[in-house]
Structure formats: C-alpha cells, structure tokens
Amino acid sequence: MSSKLKLSKVATQQVDALSKVLGLKRxxxxxxxxxxxxxxxxxPNDEKDTSGQEFNQSTIVGVDEMILTALIANQYKCRIDPDKFFSTYVRLEIVRGLDLMYKIYMRINSPTEFMKEICKLA
Structure with a gap:
C-alpha cells in the first residue's frame, strides 16, 4: 500500500494559495x-496529473483511515482497494476538494467569509 500521494500541479498551486491567504498549513x-x-x-473525476506536491498518509489521514475508507466506499458504491486507497482515492478527493475550495475563495475573497461559507456547507 502506498503511503504517499502526489497532487496535480494545479491542485498544488491551489493549496499553496489557500494556505497563504487563510494562514493554515497545507x-x-x-x-x-x-x-x-x-x-x-x-x-470525483479521474485526474492523471501527479506532478505536484507530495504528502504522507499520516499527515493527511492520521488515525482516520477506516472511517475515510468507509466514506469513500459509500461514495463509489464499491469495495476500496487498500493498495490504491491513499495514492488514488484520497488524492482524487483532495484534488476535487481543493478545486471547490479555491473557487469558493475566489468568489468570496475574504478569509473570514470563506470560513463562514464552508462551515455552512457541512
């Protein structure tokens, strides 16, 4: 099982921009x-580009691997291959989430209002 994932180039730019404006770690x-x-x-849609930032599984998933596996399996309506869990499934979820976050931030352009908006989505 791969314990590393690499984001796309665009997702890396988005995470860097959001990190900077929100004052949060990547x-x-x-x-x-x-x-x-x-x-x-x-x-999420498949994203082939893996030329961006690399992250370790423990940094992103921590001890919540089983919970995330269940959530992702529910979303895909199938069993999740443990060998692809982090490097494929989690990566695709992060890339889609970053794109969504970036679009919301660009529309709002305020860290405080952005945080209020994403809290409403939950």
Whole structure:
C-alpha cells in the first residue's frame, strides 16, 4: 500500500494559495478539502496529473483511515482497494476538494467569509 500521494500541479498551486491567504498549513487545507469532497454524493473525476506536491498518509489521514475508507466506499458504491486507497482515492478527493475550495475563495475573497461559507456547507 502506498503511503504517499502526489497532487496535480494545479491542485498544488491551489493549496499553496489557500494556505497563504487563510494562514493554515497545507496539510490542514488538504484535510478540509478531503472532508468537503467526501461529503459530496458522487465520486470525483479521474485526474492523471501527479506532478505536484507530495504528502504522507499520516499527515493527511492520521488515525482516520477506516472511517475515510468507509466514506469513500459509500461514495463509489464499491469495495476500496487498500493498495490504491491513499495514492488514488484520497488524492482524487483532495484534488476535487481543493478545486471547490479555491473557487469558493475566489468568489468570496475574504478569509473570514470563506470560513463562514464552508462551515455552512457541512
């Protein structure tokens, strides 16, 4: 099982920009993005680009691997291959979540209002 994932180049730019404007570490931004994405009904689209920032599983998932596996399996409506859990499924969720977060921030352009908005989505 791969314990590392690499974001796309665009997702890396988004996580860096959000980290800077929100004053949060990149791993925290990725965790928020992951939570926002798994909250959606349909699975994310496939994203082949892995030329961006690398993250370790423990930094993103921590001890919540079983919970995330269940949430993602529910979203995909299938069993999740443990060998692809982090490097594929979690990566796709983070990339989609980052895109969603970035679009919301660009529309609002205020850290305080952005945080209020994403709290409403939960």
């Amino acid at each position: 791993n925290i931004i990725c965790r928020i993005a992951l939570g926002m994405s798994v909250n959606l009904e349909n699975p």
